[in-house]
Amino acid sequence: MADLFDSTPQPAPSRPDASAAAPRPLADRLRPRALTEVIGQAHVLGPEAPLGAMLASGALSSLVFWGPPGVGKTTIARLLADATDLHFVQISAIFTGVPELRKVFEAAKMRRGQGRGTLLFVDEIHRFNKAQQDSFLPHMEDGTILLVGATTENPSFELNAALLSRAQVLVLERLDLADLERLAQRAEQELRRSLPLDGSARDALLEMADGDGRALLNLIEQVAAWKLDKPLGREALTTRLTRRATKYDKSGDEHYNLISALHKSVRGSDPDAAIYWLARMLTGGEDPRYLARRILRMAIEDIGLADPQAQTLCQHAWETYERLGSPEGELALGQAVIYLALAPKSNAGYVAYKAAMAEAKKSGSEPPPKHIRNAPTKLMKEQGYGAGYAYDHDQEDAFSGQNYFPETMKRGVYYLPVDRGFERDLKKRVDFFANLRAKKGG
Structure with a gap:
């Protein structure tokens, strides 16, 4: 995905702690310091994109970032606070309960009274229950907080309708290989050396990250620590590194x-x-x-x-x-x-079943015509049950053409076989019996 912003990294010497002895993790050292440094997400951050337009107009609304891990949800939220001069507060729904939320809201009210707004970033917001989600609403409405939630789950299923109506959902996408390559180059500038990998191994490293920028930087940190005499190839790299587990939630x-x-x-x-x-x-x-x-x-x-x-x-x-x-x-x-x-495809049976079910619900308790009802007793025979039934095997072509639908109901046509596969033969049979029925006046 092309980035609409100039994402040229700052020269390494201008960053603090750029030496090899820097204790901070590489992902933290490379955290963008302005929205223009964010790699990827141009569909959200570009000048004509939702966030770009909001910032240009000065009308930033509450947001929910929906996307996989390692694509910049936390970073973008922090940079939005910087860009709008809002006090940044970060909490996680995993570790925050109602008492902690009350403290956050009270502090935001005090801050607002002093003329400073608060951008409240809630990581894993989908983990809050309905009551906890509802607690944000009055503070969003009166401007005490500007809420930015982050979730890896579908907000449509995990967040309250009331909360969603007050926030715009923005989808952040996994980083593509071009994005990851730019991030790797930025890491090499920070480390002041190239990764000891040949072209094939470098491609494999990017693939291992599976669209997760943070995961890529962690992998790069491991590779950069190796003492090697020559660049590694793909096979040697994959032997040394375990591929990142594919993102897959069996219930999500x-x-x-x-x-x-x-x-x-x-x-x-x-x-x-x-x-x-x-x-x-x-x-x-x-x-x-x-x-x-x-x-x-x-x-x-x-x-x-x-x-x-x-x-x-x-x-x-x-x-x-x-x-x-x-x-x-x-x-x-x-x-x-x-x-x-x-295989040849046909949903004719499926469509026929659904149509028959709909008709069955509509027609209610309409009984079968008397001539095809069972008559095990004398009384039932006297009532006309089974009277006039034509045994099909005794008829020409083993077909009587009698009516088998309720007497008050118009004959339905539900099964319409397609002219593919074995249904081509079934269609011939349907047409054959339809013609016989028409001749017999059925």
């Missing part, structure tokens, strides 16, 4: 985003994308049994009767996983995903 947004990507890749007949998203979920620690259930659902929902074999294959893949376990059984799930992606 990432879980739903990735299963959605898998399902839509299958529906879109892209086996390569489908197997990739399956691999992403498995490497993230997803339960293969959950994936087996979802894969079977895909067979039913998106392939349906266009390939009836797909459902059976997915069931067998699930059974194979149960018998073999990991990692061998996961291969069966992968093969099932590839098969589904390449």
Whole structure:
């Protein structure tokens, strides 16, 4: 992502503690001192972007930063306070309770009485419960605080509607490889030496950070401490360093985003994308049994009767996983995903089911026509139950064309097979019986 600001770092000598003996962590020493030094997030910070426009107009509102770790949420909040001459207060929802919040609000009121505003930065704001979130509202409304919250979770699900209505949500994105390379160059200036890596190893180092700037600086600090005679290659680097664990929350947004990507890749007949998203979920620690259930659902929902074999294959893949376990059984799930992606697609059965369910709820308790009701007793026969029923096997083409819907209900058409896969044959059968029904006046 290109940065709209000039992000040229300051010369190393101008920074305090720039010597090799500096005790502070590299991430702290390289913390931007102005918004113009922030790497990435141009879609938020640029002159025409939300924050850039707010600062230009002098009308900064309460904000919620939503994004992954290590993309600058805390840093940007601190720099916003500097840019607007607000007193900066930082708390974490993990360690702050109601008594501490009261103290923060009282101090902000005193500060306001002295003519100074307060920017209150709340890290992990989604961890506050509803009552705690509500406690911010009056202080936001009367201007006691300008709230800037930070969260890695979807605010739509984790924050109160009342709080969201008073704050603008800004999405911060993971740093791309170009951003990370610029950050690495800035670190080398601070360290006053190049990293002892060849080009391939340097690429691997950036990939290991997985879009997290803070993680990259921590990795660089480790590499810079090594005493080496020659630059390391990719293989040597990956032997020395453990790749950063992939961000994956099995109960959060990432879980739903990735299963959605898998399902839509299958529906879109892209086996390569489908197997990739399956691999992403498995490497993230997803339960293969959950994936087996979802894969079977895909067979039913998106392939349906266009390939009836797909459902059976997915069931067998699930059974194979149960018998073999990991990692061998996961291969069966992968093969099932590839098969589904390449299978002919039809949601006609799924659509028919939903339409029939909607009609069933609408029609209520309408009884079947008398001629197809069961008549096990004399009384029921006297009431006309079963009278006039035509046994289809005794009819020409084994088809009577009788009405099977409630007598007060117009005949519904719910199943509309597509002209793909096995449903092409089913469509011929549907049309065949429809024509016979029309001839018989059914």
